[in-house]
Amino acid sequence: MVDTNDVFTDKSLVKEDVTAVSTDTPWYKDDSMIWILVGSVVAAVLVLVAIVILFVVCRRRRRKKSWDLGWNDTDCILESKSAPISRNCSPKLEKRKSFPDALADTRGKMVRSLTLASVPSFTLPPERVQPQNGHERSCSLTAMQYQQHLIGHLEPELYRGLSFSDDSSLCLPPSEYGRLWFSVLYDAAVEQLNVNLVKVRELPGRGRNNAPRDPFVKIFLLPDERTCRISKVRKKTLSPMFNESFTFQVDPDSIRSKTLRFSVYDVDKRRVRHSLGHVLVNLADIDILKGDSMFKDLELTSTMCASLGDLQISSTYLPNVDKVKIVVIGARNLRQIDIDQNNSLFVKLQMIHGRKISKVKKTMLRPSTSEPVFNEPFSFSIHGKIIDTCSFELSLMTTTRTPMSHDEVYGRIVLGSFMFARGEELKHWQEMMSQPRVAITRWHQLNPVTHHD
Incomplete structure (x- = not known):
């Protein structure tokens, strides 16, 4: 029979062996193995760095050697980096002299100026001038004498004065x-x-x-x-x-x-x-x-005429709506007007911003008389910020009632600030601006057109 104590004893031994095996440390957790791995990596890196350094040093030596060869070669001109070394050098040409006969002085330098003693002597060829006639063929004439001789024999008929009308x-x-x-x-x-x-x-x-x-x-x-x-x-x-x-x-x-x-x-x-x-x-x-x-x-104005006449207008400044209202009432004393049944009159109003025409408006046609009546209102929108740079030009125009009608400026006035108007027209503008929403009515003398359009 088997002894049970031996069995239990064997089981305890087996259990102790299993425990001993289970408590053993794995290989990758061993300190010696870690240091071996780190050392191999460092060694590989050092070898790689050494290879790179050696390659760079060799490349620099080779480049330096090529540059030294280029500078030391006295027969060739230094080539650019992009040009191959095997390319043949261009030939070195002799420098051209600006003065071929220049000589070198004792110091070996070129002398660019010569003295009069070194200039070779020469003589001008004899002047060949054709004489005037056979009697003078044997005479030698200079060019100046020959020209004076020709001038003295010019035909006066060729230089007769032209008529006064030319x-x-x-x-x-x-x-x-x-x-x-x-x-x-x-x-x-x-x-x-x-x-x-x-x-x-x-x-x-x-x-x-x-x-x-x-x-x-x-x-x-x-x-x-x-x-x-x-x-x-x-x-x-x-x-x-x-x-x-x-x-x-x-x-x-x-x-x-x-x-x-x-x-x-x-x-x-x-x-x-x-x-x-x-x-x-x-x-x-x-x-x-x-x-x-x-x-x-020509003169710009006719001195025989004293006045072209007067034009009556009324103006009102409306700041609440940014508008200027102008009423063309009529004209008087138009002494120079052509009173004809085929002629008509009208007034052209132009609002000018600076020097640029912004708006143009016209009255209805009226018969050609010395005192026409219009009574037509016109409204212009002007922002308050630019009103000082605006002006109004009112021109009294004459036209003919024909298919080929022609419009002519008889006279004009300019209503605006001190930059555009003077005299009574400037006073009218200042009074209109100082009294908003009040109609200012005045007569203004028509001025002739003195500028060229």
Whole structure:
């Protein structure tokens, strides 16, 4: 029989062995193994760093060697880094001298200037001038003598003075506003005054570019301003040629008291006429029986006319709605107006911001009279911040009731601040601004057009 105590004893031994095995430490937790692993990693890193350092050092030595070879080679020019070393060097050319005959001094430097002693002697070839005729062929003439001889034998007929009517013969000073040529001849047998309009020169151009104009001329026999003669319009020119004749029926007793007026105008693309100047000729001061051609400079205003008339307007400033209300009431004393059933009058209002036209409005057409009545209100929206930089230009216009109507500026006024207006027009503006919502009514004298549009 088996002894039970031995069995129990064997079981206890087996249990102790299992316990001993279970309590043993694994290999990766051993300190010696960890240090071995760390040491191998460090060694690998050091080897890698050493390889990199060795590679860099070798590369630098090779580059330095190539640069040393390039600098030490006296027969070649240093090449750029991008060029291959095997490329052949360009040949070294000899420096060109600015003075080939220059010599070197004792110091070995080039001498760029020579003394007169080193300049080679030379002589000019004999001058070959063809003589004037066979008698002088054996004579030797210089060039200056030959030229003087030619000048002395010029034909005087080739240099005869031109006629007085030609522009090239007139040594006249330049005209600021233009110059007009005309002739006047009176025929007492038929009591007719013949006026020949020849031409106009040196008219100012349009705008800053001096663009050409479309000028024409109106001829009046003052003091009668209702009857005039009108020339044809010349297109795109500043020196128009007219060569037109006009007749006026005048009796011999009153011919010396008459004054001839030439008014030059320009027609723009909008069919608006602009005055360019006037010429006044008192028939008592010229010889009207010869018909000689004469000229005279243009003037901006006609000195024979005292006033163009007055225009009555009313203006109101409404700051609560940022508006200016202007009422064109009427005009008076229009002495120079052409009273004709085919003519009409109207007033053009322009609101100008700085120098730019913002709005344009017109009244209805009225018959051509010396005292027309309009009574038409107009409203303009203006912000309070820019009202000091705005002005109103009111122009009294004349037009003809024909299919080819022409608008002409008779006179104008400017209503605005001190930057745009003066005199009574400035006082009117200041009074309107100081009394808002109050209508200010005044008469203003019409001014002639003195600037070129």
